[in-house]
Amino acid sequence: MVCLFAKADLDEGAALGLEVNNHYLFAVKKADQIYLYWNRCPHLGTPLEWLEDQFLDADGALIQCSTHGALFQIEDGHCLAGPCRGKYLQKVPYYIENGLVLVEDTHLRPQVLA
Ligand code: FES
Numbered sequence: 400m401v402c403l404f405a406k407a408d409l410d411e412g413a414a415l416g417l418e419v420n421n422h423y424l425f426a427v428k429k430a431d432q433i434y435l436y437w438n439r440c441p442h443l444g445t446p447l448e449w450l451e452d453q454f455l456d457a458d459g460a461l462i463q464c465s466t467h468g469a470l471f472q473i474e475d476g477h478c479l480a481g482p483c484r485g486k487y488l489q490k491v492p493y494y495i496e497n498g499l500v501l502v503e504d505t506h507l508r509p510q511v512l513a
Contacts, residue, residue, distance in 0.1 A: 401507065403493070403500045406433060414454035414462075422507050424491055425454050426500065427462065429473050433500055435491045436476055440464045442483035462488065 401419050409415050409428045416438060417424045423438040423446060438446045442464065448454050449465030456463040461479070462471040469481025476488030493502045 401502050401504060403435075403502060406495055406498050406500055409433070412455075412459045414448075414452055416448055416452050416454070419502070419507055425452075427454065427473050432474075433493070433495070434473055434476075435493050435500070435502075436462075436488040437491060439489065440466060440469060440483065441478065441486040441488065442467060442469055442481070 403417055403419065403426070404415060409426060411428055411431065414425055414427045417426065425436060425438045425447065427434045438448070440447055443466065445466050447462065447464045454462050456470060462473055463469070464481065467482050469483050470479050471477060471488050472479060476490060478484050478486050491502060492506050493500050495501070
């Protein structure tokens with residue numbers, strides 16, 4: 400199990416880039432829910448953010464890829480617009496214990512990226 404961050408440390412409406420053993424993920428907090436994804440655009444596989452922890456569009460309503468501007472729903476990673484429209488960001492399963500966001504090691508293995 401890997402502890403990623405304390406849920407309380409991520410502000411409402413904010414995003415956080417994460418690196419765990421050379422795997423890159425990011426989290427978004429919306430309506431007090433945490434959404435955790437691989438930091439990998441389904442278009443070309445590039446990281447999404449344009450600056451550190453900047454994963455959202457100007458309104459903070461959607462996740463935005465900085466490379467070609469694809470827009471994704473925060474709740475399910477569904478791409479609504481852009482070159483990978485209809486595809487999904489890949490979610491990372493997690494659980495919360497004592498206010499900490501935790502991921503099983505098995506969910507951080509490279510094969511889950513396939
Ligand atoms: S790499 Fe993300 S939209 Fe092209």
